[in-house]
Amino acid sequence: MAAARPGLDASALVTSQPIATMEHLRLPPFAPGLRIGLFGGTFNPAHDGHRMASVTALQRLQLDRIWWLVTPGNPLKNNSNLPSLAERIRFGRKLADHARIHVTGIEARLRTRYTADTLRALKRRCPGVRFVWIMGSDNLASFHRWNEWRAIARMMPIAVVDRPGSTHSAIASPAANWMSRWRIPESEGAALARIHPPAWVFLHGRRSDLSSTKLRRQAGRD
Numbered sequence: 001m002a003a004a005r006p007g008l009d010a011s012a013l014v015t016s017q018p019i020a021t022m023e024h025l026r027l028p029p030f031a032p033g034l035r036i037g038l039f040g041g042t043f044n045p046a047h048d049g050h051r052m053a054s055v056t057a058l059q060r061l062q063l064d065r066i067w068w069l070v071t072p073g074n075p076l077k078n079n080s081n082l083p084s085l086a087e088r089i090r091f092g093r094k095l096a097d098h099a100r101i102h103v104t105g106i107e108a109r110l111r112t113r114y115t116a117d118t119l120r121a122l123k124r125r126c127p128g129v130r131f132v133w134i135m136g137s138d139n140l141a142s143f144h145r146w147n148e149w150r151a152i153a154r155m156m157p158i159a160v161v162d163r164p165g166s167t168h169s170a171i172a173s174p175a176a177n178w179m180s181r182w183r184i185p186e187s188e189g190a191a192l193a194r195i196h197p198p199a200w201v202f203l204h205g206r207r208s209d210l211s212s213t214k215l216r217r218q219a220g221r222d
């Protein structure tokens with residue numbers, strides 16, 4: 001795990017402002033070289049699979065922290081029955097309960113929906129920060145359907161966390177194929193945040209077969 005760096009706790013801004021009043025995203029200057037993982041998701045609801053994937057990424061990539069970017073609504077999903085952003089963030093914070101995992105509504109503040117727009121805006125606002133985009137392997141399998149997915153791969157390094165049920169479809173996917181020449185070995189994951197993109201790694205670790213779909217079904221919500 002990377003050493004904690006003093007004076008860098010921007011988490012108050014990132015995590016605790018009331019969602020309704022967040023007109024603009026004001027981020028304080030971060031120390032150059034700070035390593036932040038960006039883990040986007042619907043989190044409807046957050047579950048232990050999200051936490052496990054985050055801890056794997058924190059440790060293996062030696063990140064200083066991870067921001068969960070709770071989306072106002074995945075542009076490829078039907079969002080008609082989505083609980084409010086505030087509710088999903090509130091539950092996410094309870095679930096994550098980890099000093100280095102910051103559960104945020106940054107995309108609502110930036111007024112971005114598409115990941116490429118979010119990443120562009122964050123890079124502009126946080127020069128010097130070494131961001132890494134993190135996603136489960138199911139998302140790599142369908143990454144080629146995302147808006148500007150090649151631009152995302154060129155914008156920041158990517159870590160894919162293995163998830164039951166999608167290991168093979170992810171590796172055989174059009175995006176994995178296109179990105180294959182930039183894949184780095186898992187043993188070099190700690191260097192990923194420093195590598196000029198495109199660069200990506202496939203992380204295998206403890207796996208959870210939890211999903212929000214399963215939890216919604218159990219709760220009779222789907």
Ligand SMILES: Nc1ncnc2c1ncn2[C@@H]1O[C@H](COP(=O)(O)OP(=O)(O)OP(=O)(O)O)[C@@H](O)[C@H]1O
Nearest residue numbers: 041042043049053135136139163208210211212213
């Ligand atoms: N069990 C898991 N292991 C690894 N990654 C996961 C796991 N569950 C979710 N993720 C990843 O977390 C991110 C956010 O996922 P999301 O909030 O959509 O959860 P989900 O369980 O996939 O939801 P749903 O079942 O509604 O599709 C995605 O990158 C997804 O791949």
Ligand SMILES: O=C(O)c1ccc[n+]([C@@H]2O[C@H](COP(=O)([O-])O)[C@@H](O)[C@H]2O)c1
Nearest residue numbers: 040041042071074076114115116146147
């Ligand atoms: O930008 C896109 O085209 C795009 C398409 C699908 C998903 N995403 C992002 O992928 C992340 C995971 O989404 P989800 O719904 O699987 O949790 C979340 O941050 C979404 O905004 C982004």
